[in-house]
Amino acid sequence: MPSDDRNKKVLGIKIDVDTYQGMKNGVPRLLTILENHDIKGSFFLSIGPDTSGRAVFQFVKNPRFLKKMVRTNAVGLYGLRTALYGTLLPSPMIALSFPDIVRQMMSQGHEVQLHAWDHRRWQDELYRRSREWIRDWFEKGIRGFAELTGQKPSAFGAPAWVIDDRVMEILGDYRFNYLSCTRAKKPFIHEKTGVVEIPSDLPCFEEVGVPEGISAVASILKDGGMHVLPVHAEVEGGIWSSHFIALLEQVKRSGYRFTTLSEIRNMLPVDKLKVRKYRMELLPGRSAPCAV
Numbered sequence: 335m336p337s338d339d340r341n342k343k344v345l346g347i348k349i350d351v352d353t354y355q356g357m358k359n360g361v362p363r364l365l366t367i368l369e370n371h372d373i374k375g376s377f378f379l380s381i382g383p384d385t386s387g388r389a390v391f392q393f394v395k396n397p398r399f400l401k402k403m404v405r406t407n408a409v410g411l412y413g414l415r416t417a418l419y420g421t422l423l424p425s426p427m428i429a430l431s432f433p434d435i436v437r438q439m440m441s442q443g444h445e446v447q448l449h450a451w452d453h454r455r456w457q458d459e460l461y462r463r464s465r466e467w468i469r470d471w472f473e474k475g476i477r478g479f480a481e482l483t484g485q486k487p488s489a490f491g492a493p494a495w496v497i498d499d500r501v502m503e504i505l506g507d508y509r510f511n512y513l514s515c516t517r518a519k520k521p522f523i524h525e526k527t528g529v530v531e532i533p534s535d536l537p538c539f540e541e542v543g544v545p546e547g548i549s550a551v552a553s554i555l556k557d558g559g560m561h562v563l564p565v566h567a568e569v570e571g572g573i574w575s576s577h578f579i580a581l582l583e584q585v586k587r588s589g590y591r592f593t594t595l596s597e598i599r600n601m602l603p604v605d606k607l608k609v610r611k612y613r614m615e616l617l618p619g620r621s622a623p624c625a626v
């Protein structure tokens with residue numbers, strides 16, 4: 335994602351909170367890590383029910399999913415309770431269960447934005463759901479977000495980087511300041527809606543593994559530019575937090591400045607960005623296609 339000024343080294347940390355356990359345990363740990371390193375991050379919250387357990391239905395439908403779960407030790411990463419939410423155990427609310435943690439994010443100066451109402455159902459069921467379902471999903475997510483923060487979100491990051499044309503059309507009505515819905519290599523403008531896309535261009539630990547993830551990210555960063563690292567509260571704030579700290583320290587030593595995505599949005603030369611439509615593509619280490 336080279337910027338106008340090649341000398342610039344800027345890294346945005348986009349932290350997706352996908353589950354109840356991630357919100358409860360991963361986020362507090364990440365808040366401490368970020369504070370210790372004097373870094374402001376951008377948290378994208380799942381607001382509503384944790385239906386993670388419903389992922390079990392993906393085993394049957396998508397063999398790549400099972401392979402990914404085994405390769406990344408998903409039960410180790412996410413915990414057994416998470417694997418049962420929405421099936422054998424009822425679905426707890428994610429961000430709505432932890433208003434104090436949301437307040438802490440804001441008081442420490444982090445950016446807080448909308449990631450999901452129901453993350454799991456979006457990534458598994460979006461394509462077969464109706465327009466009304468999508469609109470209702472946004473309405474609930476935005477209402478819950480406003481309850482927690484006192485304001486509407488100014489950005490949206492789609493769960494699992496999954497979107498379709500109906501989503502883009504509905505997003506146009508919400509007038510977000512920017513979107514972070516893709517894994518494109520550089521920012522662009524979404525056609526029709528004209529909204530700026532700030533993609534997560536770097537690979538995440540979940541896709542590459544550790545310690546390989548550290549060298550994979552470092553080798554992309556060595557040329558400088560503006561980049562966004564996708565982080566998951568459950569993973570980098572969980573059993574791989576020490577690798578995350580090692581990555582932050584290495585990146586800092588190489589001269590990078592950390593910032594929020596909304597600050598990146600303000601730095602972008604918007605009139606020079608390409609206007610185009612997203613595409614769906616199966617990226618290495620992922621079980622389903624992502625928007626790029």
Ligand SMILES: [Zn+2]
Nearest residue numbers: 350352493494
């Ligand atoms: Zn997510």
